[in-house]
Amino acid sequence: MSEADAAALRRAIPEVVGILVRRGADFASAEDAVQTALVRALERPVPEGVRDIRGWLVTVAWRAFLDQVRSDTARTAREERLAREPGPGPVAQHDDTLGLYFLCTHPVLTPTSAIALTLRAVAGLTTRQIADAFLVPEATMAQRISRAKQRLTGILLDQPGDMSRVMRVLYLLFNEGYSGEIDIAAEAIRVTRQLAVLTDEPEVAGLLALMLLHHARQPARVIGGRLIPLAEQDRALWDVDAITEGVAVLQAALTCDRLGQYQAQAAIAALHADASTADETDWVQIVEWYDELLAFGDSPVIRLNRAVAIGEADGPQAGLAALHPVGEHVPRYHAALAYLHERAGETDAAAAEYAEAARRATSSLEQQHLLRQAERLRQARR
Template sequence: MDVVGLRERIPLVVAVLVRRGADFASAEDAVQSALLRALEVWPQDPPRDPTGWLVTVAWRAFVDIVRSDTARAAREERVAAEPLPGDVPSHDETLRLYFLCSHPSLTPSSAIALTLRAVAGLTTRQIAEAYLVPETTMAQRISRAKQRIAAVRLDQPGDVGTVLGVLYLLFNEGYSGDVDLAAEAIRVSRQLVALADEPEVRGLLALMLLHHARRAARLTPSGRLVPLAEQDRSTWDTAMIAEGVAILQSALARDRLGPYQAQAAIAALHADARTAGETDWTQIVEWYDELLTLTPTAVVRLNRAVAVGEADGPRAGLAALSQVDPMVPRFAAVSAYLHERAGDRETAAVEYAEAARRATSEAERDHLSRAAARLRDR
């Protein structure tokens, strides 16, 4: 059975139930019940109309949920008409489900968990294992998220930018347990591209693909971090890079530049260089300038300082870095790198050690500590 294909139908079926009058929480629970039933039945008796089958079984599950809840018996008035097997929602209705799962009233962690459950179709156990938390903890997080959006109607337009932000946060969670969250973010983003004809949606998908293409080169077999300049570029996924570049070009052709397109353009320039020395840093700086006009954040200024240091020399990079708040994450690491390139190894060693203390991951902490020790040994 194509489990991924089965999960891709989830937003469609949830949207049908919500349109028919089901509240989101009950609809999502009913669809999960239908999925479990499909896993039992379909291997021996596959339906001719899989989506219609799921709609019918999920609706019956919803009716059972309503009827079993005597305290809310009045809701039975809304379940008189059972949808026809082929009754599936339009793209607009399905897109609203993405908006609902990324509602501004939810915290980022809750929005991601709800998106994984209702849109990506992962089980609560899978989501809990991916975040390394007990299943009961994740179940409570998802339940609270459902309660918070219980009164939100699906008759108002949502914000695509909020959805993209949630998907990008999901992508950056990466991989843990038996669920590849980065791959899930890419899969869901592909669906969103088909639903929302927006250049920024394509820009985000291109950005994800271009970053994901370098994944195999980022760590050694022992788990050590490999900087971009030292990565074995023969291990990069060239087919994924080509796809990402093509999607980016189709987005840029619309002449409606957004932050994700600008970031994807920077990633494409890195991917285009056969060696680190061939990287077009001047053009990368120009794209960072574009990005600053769109999102003038300290993180963008920090990354631009690195690019300036590569394009115009470490002293120019340090001058650009002086305009950045020192409390920004990775500031000490960037300052250390630029000071080392400028020949000030003593300052660089101190700052690498400070950066290691601030690091949020073990791999990054180990990498920065080794850099500090390397300079001290010299």
């Protein structure tokens, strides 16, 4: 199968699930049938002459669903009713994709389950691919997805949903980054781009812009197994096309004059992307955008990042003063403290804080980077 056909199939999956549900399948069975059809399609080429990939997937998935029904003798009556339903034929144009986003991020699901189900039912990944991305056995992921679908029993596909929860799940999905053969961040961008087409909500556009702008820096973030901080990244490695698209999407969202937290975060990322060098960064504007973010909710993480920005805009002592109230319980507090101490020329304090930050780091890449920073300052004192 060509890459174009595979991509078209995966884009069609959410709509095809909706079509099967409207024909009488429950969500869990419809999703299973579409996954079966997808696996079959990936194992063998789409027959020559097929122009409507979506229609072909509907046909294969509907047959897979009927096979599931027929295999259960306790559902004989239901099989007879479904067998009398019209065959696949022309595919209706009603699109239940947005409802599928709502269903996969329903409040009855934990964030972890919502992410897994979104990857399967919306993104069209196989259970094995999802398991590989989350570094768990395939059987474990299959059970997680199965339990999630069981919790959705009785919840209809066309019920109103919470867009803010959908965006939160997609943002969490994006932050999973890259693991195994699947770039989860790229999948998050793809399904968020699809969501942006389905709604005129500017915050969805803001979320898409934020993802694009952050993902554009991915090629420069880790080099030779080493974490490279933003200020030291080779900006020539940044994805210019992704930055251009992200800025354009953000500008269009901001013209709606319905500012939200994702748009504000994207604006900060755009200011970083706009600077040719770290020294040219407009830190004053970045502080102002952090103030806008705080208006949507007082977050210690936002206050920490704002303190670092103040340290760049108004000097390290001002940054230290802004950072002090945040508290050391906040992740990366000691790393920010170390950076500001170093900027102030207080190398002993900075080295000690880098070492403490390394001790508290949750990833080996970050820990090794912080240890190198501490050792660099210790070496400079000798």
